[in-house]
Amino acid sequence: xxxxxxxxxxxxxxxxxxxxxxxxxxxxxxxxxxxxxxxxxxxxxxxxxxxxxxxxxxxxxxxxxxxxxxxxxxxxxxxxxxxxxxxxxxxxxxxxxxxxxxxxxxxxxxxxxxxxxxxxxxxxxxxxxxxxxxxxxxxxxxxxxxxxxxxxxxxxxxxxxxxxxxxxxxxxxxxxxxxxxxxxxxxxxxxxxxxxxxxxxxxxxxxxxxxxxxxxxxxxxxxxxxxxxxxxxxxxxxxxxxxxxxxxxxxxxxxxxxxxxxxxxxxxxxxxxxxxxxxxxxxxxxxxxxxxxxxxxxxxxxxxxxxxxxxxxxxxxxxxxxxxxxxxxxxxxxxxxxxxxxxxxxxxxxxxxxxxxxxxxxxxxxxxxxxxxxxxxxxxxxxxxxxxxxxxxxxxxxxxxx
Amino acid sequence: xxxxxxxxxxxxxxxxxxxxxxxxxxxxxxxxxxxxxxxxxxxxxxxxxxxxxxxxxxxxxxxxxxxxxxxxxxxxxxxxxxxxxxxxxxxxxxxxxxxxxxxxxxxxxxxxxxxxxxxxxxxxxxxxxxxxxxxxxxxxxxxxxxxxxxxxxxxxxxxxxxxxxxxxxxxxxxxxxxxxxxxxxxxxxxxxxxxxxxxxxxxxxxxxxxxxxxxxxxxxxxxxxxxxxxxxxxxxxxxxxxxxxxxxxxxxxxxxxxxxxxxxxxxxxxxxxxxxxxxxxxxxxxxxxxxxxxxxxxxxxxxxxxxxxxxxxxxxxxxxxxxxxxxxxxxxxxxxxxxxxxxxxxxxxxxxxxxxxxxxxxxxxxxxxxxxxxxxxxxxxxxxxxxxxxxxxxxxxxxxxxx
Numbered sequence: 001x002x003x004x005x006x007x008x009x010x011x012x013x014x015x016x017x018x019x020x021x022x023x024x025x026x027x028x029x030x031x032x033x034x035x036x037x038x039x040x041x042x043x044x045x046x047x048x049x050x051x052x053x054x055x056x057x058x059x060x061x062x063x064x065x066x067x068x069x070x071x072x073x074x075x076x077x078x079x080x081x082x083x084x085x086x087x088x089x090x091x092x093x094x095x096x097x098x099x100x101x102x103x104x105x106x107x108x109x110x111x112x113x114x115x116x117x118x119x120x121x122x123x124x125x126x127x128x129x130x131x132x133x134x135x136x137x138x139x140x141x142x143x144x145x146x147x148x149x150x151x152x153x154x155x156x157x158x159x160x161x162x163x164x165x166x167x168x169x170x171x172x173x174x175x176x177x178x179x180x181x182x183x184x185x186x187x188x189x190x191x192x193x194x195x196x197x198x199x200x201x202x203x204x205x206x207x208x209x210x211x212x213x214x215x216x217x218x219x220x221x222x223x224x225x226x227x228x229x230x231x232x233x234x235x236x237x238x239x240x241x242x243x244x245x246x247x248x249x250x251x252x253x254x255x256x257x258x259x260x261x262x263x264x265x266x267x268x269x270x271x272x273x274x275x276x277x278x279x280x281x282x283x284x285x286x287x288x289x290x291x292x293x294x295x296x297x298x299x300x301x302x303x304x305x306x307x308x309x310x311x312x313x314x315x316x317x318x319x320x321x322x323x324x325x326x327x328x329x330x331x332x333x334x335x336x337x338x339x340x341x342x343x344x345x346x347x348x349x350x351x352x353x354x355x356x357x358x359x360x361x362x363x364x365x366x367x368x369x370x371x372x373x374x375x376x377x378x379x380x381x382x383x384x385x386x387x388x389x390x391x392x393x394x395x396x397x398x399x400x401x402x
Numbered sequence: 403x404x405x406x407x408x409x410x411x412x413x414x415x416x417x418x419x420x421x422x423x424x425x426x427x428x429x430x431x432x433x434x435x436x437x438x439x440x441x442x443x444x445x446x447x448x449x450x451x452x453x454x455x456x457x458x459x460x461x462x463x464x465x466x467x468x469x470x471x472x473x474x475x476x477x478x479x480x481x482x483x484x485x486x487x488x489x490x491x492x493x494x495x496x497x498x499x500x501x502x503x504x505x506x507x508x509x510x511x512x513x514x515x516x517x518x519x520x521x522x523x524x525x526x527x528x529x530x531x532x533x534x535x536x537x538x539x540x541x542x543x544x545x546x547x548x549x550x551x552x553x554x555x556x557x558x559x560x561x562x563x564x565x566x567x568x569x570x571x572x573x574x575x576x577x578x579x580x581x582x583x584x585x586x587x588x589x590x591x592x593x594x595x596x597x598x599x600x601x602x603x604x605x606x607x608x609x610x611x612x613x614x615x616x617x618x619x620x621x622x623x624x625x626x627x628x629x630x631x632x633x634x635x636x637x638x639x640x641x642x643x644x645x646x647x648x649x650x651x652x653x654x655x656x657x658x659x660x661x662x663x664x665x666x667x668x669x670x671x672x673x674x675x676x677x678x679x680x681x682x683x684x685x686x687x688x689x690x691x692x693x694x695x696x697x698x699x700x701x702x703x704x705x706x707x708x709x710x711x712x713x714x715x716x717x718x719x720x721x722x723x724x725x726x727x728x729x730x731x732x733x734x735x736x737x738x739x740x741x742x743x744x745x746x747x748x749x750x751x752x753x754x755x756x757x758x759x760x761x762x763x764x765x766x767x768x769x770x771x772x773x774x775x776x777x778x779x780x781x782x783x784x785x786x787x788x789x790x791x792x793x794x795x796x797x798x799x800x801x802x803x804x805x
Contacts, residue, residue, distance in 0.1 A: 048600075050600055050604045050609045053609075062607040063600045066603055140717065142717065143718075150721040150723045151724050152724070156725050158544070167629060171599070175596040175599060176564075179596075183427060186572060187403040208760055211419075215445075215460040215555050216555050218747075219726075222752055222754050231551065233531065233549065233550070234531055242531075243550060252535075252549065313526050320528075321535065322541050323536050329605035332521065336521055336522060339606060357587060361582065
């Protein structure tokens with residue numbers, strides 16, 4: 001059985017992360033995704049690591065492969081009328097267009113939604129930017145997902161009371177926004193099947209971030225409490241729940257043994273002071289939290305984090321190492337079920353991530369490498385846009401295909 | 403857009419976001435809970451900090467727009483009624499222990515598990531803390547000399563639920579083609595790893611591991627902070643170089659010079675190539691430290707709102723760190739139309755605006771059709787109208803604790 005979206009056609013004009021990740025979902029699901037690039041204004045993701053074996057190079061970014069796996073790449077100059085016409089021919093072909101230019105740029109290029117819809121009324125076009133296309137602050141706000149995280153309320157929630165906030169790890173909304181873009185596109189495709197209608201979908205990445213924090217919004221809106229960073233892992237309503245230091249540098253185990261059954265199994269496994277009758281009840285554990293956590297910390301401190309994870313899980317206690325980059329690379333859950341080997345002419349063999357779900361009847365595509373810059377320009381112009389060899393050569397000559 | 407799609411959500415914390423996205427996109431989502439209430443109703447925080455099955459704000463936030471019925475799936479009648487309901491459904495969402503029953507082959511059945519069900523950790527006991535620990539995100543979030551940081555809002559249920567919405571809708575497209583459903587599995591751990599960005603591929607690409615640090619970037623050996631204190635909070639200011647983002651740093655420096663926070667020579671320095679200048683030694687550690695101090699002084703002179711306005715006017719890689727109050731009063735979110743009409747939190751509770759409109763469509767509006775359902779609110783309606791049970795039969799189900 002073929003992949004679920006086999007036959008779907010996508011023009012991916014995004015760069016860096018949000019647009020390309022959305023496009024990768026569609027590519028994994030079987031769509032034919034053509035990514036527009038430029039050799040003059042290179043996708044910054046190609047300049048960001050990690051690079052294979054730490055050696056930089058525009059074709060060596062494993063992040064690029066990870067977010068653009070299975071796509072074709074073309075380089076066409078949008079500022080030239082002939083380049084613009086080539087893109088419009090791709091719009092004729094496509095079901096979905098994704099773009100992440102700064103708001104207003106596509107208007108200047110005369111490639112905005114009204115023009116694309118005039119050409120292909122069935123097109124489903126996604127525009128994504130930090131604050132969206134509308135509103136008083138939309139224009140002029142351009143940048144990266146760390147800014148989206150700041151404006152969604154996430155950055156302020158990470159850190160310790162009394163200290164400056166630490167912020168999210170990296171451009172957090174870049175990972176969140178595609179989760180709202182792709183369902184919106186798929187819902188619009190479902191509707192188009194019966195009504196024939198296309199549409200324009202405008203996703204503000206900061207607003208996507210707010211969705212993942214909606215309980216914090218409700219806390220403010222209903223209770224008037226502005227949620228603050230609290231540092232401590234785990235809930236004040238659970239004990240024991242949190243992270244504990246293990247042997248070695250920066251090694252931690254997360255343990256959630258607050259619920260009755262998990263607690264009984266945990267205390268039997270650890271023994272010692274945890275057997276104290278004061279800890280029989282949840283209320284006793286909450287009141288004695290400090291002593292309880294100190295004893296657990298003394299028990300974990302000399303032990304190997306992975307060994308604690310295995311010991312506790314064997315006893316049925318929710319526990320996991322606080323995974324580092326090295327832990328992820330060696331984790332059997334991932335090495336067996338998530339990482340995929342790709343073979344690329346430039347970097348050789350490399351490892352990227354696979355899809356995060358399994359569809360039993362219409363499986364996702366085998367994970368492929370990402371394209372080299374402009375690798376498919378000729379083929380796409382010929383096979384999709386309908387140019388003959390002479391026309392392509394003329395465009396090449398005129399410097400439009402870089 | 404999904405008005406012809408019925409979704410049955412066997413409620414568990416990780417299904418809630420999936421059902422919410424589908425409801426927001428127009429689907430008829432029916433939440434099925436045990437007679438004692440779904441686990442999601444016991445998730446903090448609570449309205450006025452008082453517990454109660456109708457008072458979980460996390461439940462309210464993630465179940466708006468849905469209907470809810472109770473069914474005891476441990477009893478034959480409960481499972482039979484669910485099977486009847488399943489005949490009219492396109493999608494079934496579930497998590498953790500799969501309900502041991504069959505649905506017609508036209509149903510897409512999407513199940514969220516903590517770890518891969520076929521992998522080495524398939525039998526692991528898990529919770530939000532455990533899945534997040536395994537995601538790689540906390541390990542890299544925070545300071546190297548302090549413990550890893552976790553979000554104070556559960557994130558694995560958001561990541562897994564949104565991921566499930568994607569998989570379910572892809573399977574719906576396949577079903578639209580040939581009328582057949584299928585089984586889907588979503589791993590919450592894999593979904594949550596998305597927010598670890600490139601961390602999972604760093605070591606397999608032949609690089610050393612990463613250390614936890616708030617600002618990983620250095621210039622001439624000097625750490626470049628990302629957060630700066632301003633008059634009423636904090637602002638994020640990124641120092642970026644290279645042709646794409648370097649000009650934004652250039653404009654920041656020029657502005658700092660104009661504001662008298664920085665020596666004039668730093669305004670004319672070519673910032674896109676700063677790393678190369680540092681490598682050659684023409685940009686020294688003392689220079690970079692002076693720049694960091696100057697930017698700190700610049701931030702200290704402004705409020706969050708002032709700094710945000712300047713960042714927009716000048717095109718800077720900078721933004722205010724907003725809290726929920728800032729988001730509430732932001733003219734951007736308000737005028738753009740992020741908020742739905744107010745949603746009532748229970749019969750006696752207040753009505754609050756919901757940031758429901760995660761996307762603006764040219765010909766569809768996300769709106770909250772109804773607030774999150776009270777326990778068993780729609781049981782009668784569904785059993786009567788959808789399944790055609792008589793009043794006597796419905797009372798009998800209640801007497802036997804099935805609803």
